[in-house]
Amino acid sequence: MRVGFVGLGDMGLPMARRLLAAGYEVIAWNRSPAPLATLAAEGATAATTPAQVMAEAELVGLCLSSHEAVATIAFGADGLFSAPTIKAQAIADFSTGAADATRDFARRAAAQGIAWIDAPVSGGVAAAETGALIVFAGGTEAGLKALEPLFAAVSARVTHMGGSGSGQVTKICNQMIVAANVIAIAETTAFARKAGVDVTALAPALAGGFADSAPLRIFGPRMARQTFKPRLGAIGLMRKDAELVQDLASQIGADVPLIDAARAVYDRVEAHPDLSFDSDLSALVRLYEDEIAILDEGFDP
Structure with missing residues (x-):
């Protein structure tokens, strides 16, 4: 075949x-x-x-x-x-x-x-x-x-x-959770670092608990070390998916305030000097950690 x-x-x-x-x-x-x-x-x-x-x-x-x-x-x-x-x-x-x-x-x-x-x-x-x-x-x-x-x-x-289209609706539901989760991980990583926690130990410490997730296991260590390559997912694509949620929500009359807030965060990337919509999702942490020294010598979002 x-x-x-x-x-x-x-x-x-x-x-x-x-x-x-x-x-x-x-x-x-x-x-x-x-x-x-x-x-x-x-x-x-x-x-x-x-x-x-x-x-x-x-x-x-x-x-x-x-x-x-x-x-x-x-x-x-x-x-x-x-x-x-x-x-x-x-x-x-x-x-x-x-x-x-x-x-x-x-x-x-x-x-x-x-x-x-x-x-x-x-x-x-x-x-x-x-x-x-x-x-x-x-x-x-x-x-x-x-x-x-x-x-x-x-x-x-x-x-x-x-029927046709139901796979896309299901994927949009998936992305509602992921889009908000990745931002939560970025905010948490920056918060923990500023509070004096060893953020490289954060994702392993949370493993198996209610906060654990595949995005935390994948992106958490990358955010902690500010290692953004190879790219595992572009910020712009997640922003696009958040927009798909908003469009469908408007059509069906659904309330999606968390996605509205997440979309606003993704939009901030466009004005950030170190980021672009082609950057890896892990680089979202830079929105919250501008004063933190870049830890990865090969930094290139």
């Missing part, structure tokens, strides 16, 4: 590598050439356009930065659906985006006889590297069945949440 993959960013590249490790022929495309060249050197075929991926692969995975990017890559010029002949039977969209956009993608794909499953993931780069991602899936049972080989290579668990 030949599997296609489009989008080789922080998450997409290790996911595509998992497909190679599982023994699949992989044809991939990426907007910037360097990650594509890296994957090609490891055995993948480098496509010249997304349309080529759609024409040559039986299953296709997407991992892009937003639903706007997905719309362009799928339905724009030289996009997936511009292929004169289409071999693909089903598409797994691992990107995080708006549920209403996803429903539109699924309708347009179904009109051409192709299943579109929204399949956003959780677990971060480490889980992508080990094939242990958690998938929240929305769409048809038949589409999920067709995509089982792809899901098996990149994930530890797939939960079918309902």
Whole structure:
């Protein structure tokens, strides 16, 4: 089986590598050439356009930065659906985006006889590297069945949440918790340091208690040491996800004051001299610790 993959960013590249490790022929495309060249050197075929991926692969995975990017890559010029002949039977969209956009993608794909499953993931780069991602899936049972080989290579668990768009809503729920949690960890790290606690011992001390979480175990030590590379998640993407929560909350009449507050913190990054939306989430601690000497000699947020 030949599997296609489009989008080789922080998450997409290790996911595509998992497909190679599982023994699949992989044809991939990426907007910037360097990650594509890296994957090609490891055995993948480098496509010249997304349309080529759609024409040559039986299953296709997407991992892009937003639903706007997905719309362009799928339905724009030289996009997936511009292929004169289409071999693909089903598409797994691992990107995080708006549920209403996803429903539109699924309708347009179904009109051409192709299943579109929204399949956003959780677990971060480490889980992508080990094939242990958690998938929240929305769409048809038949589409999920067709995509089982792809899901098996990149994930530890797939939960079918309902019809098209329900995977995206579930991911947004996930991000509501994570977006607030990462800020809480940054605030706590700065607070503890100023109070005289050895912050490098903080995350291990809290392990197993009610405050413990995967973000604390991953980002807590990085914030304590102010080590922000390699990037494990961009601030800008979390800000985008907070905005998705706010947009959906407005549509359904939900109150999300904690996310409103978190979004305001993420917005502060734009004016900070040491940070950008491309910085790792761990670098959020710099919002609270400007007077603290940079501990990592290779500091580069």
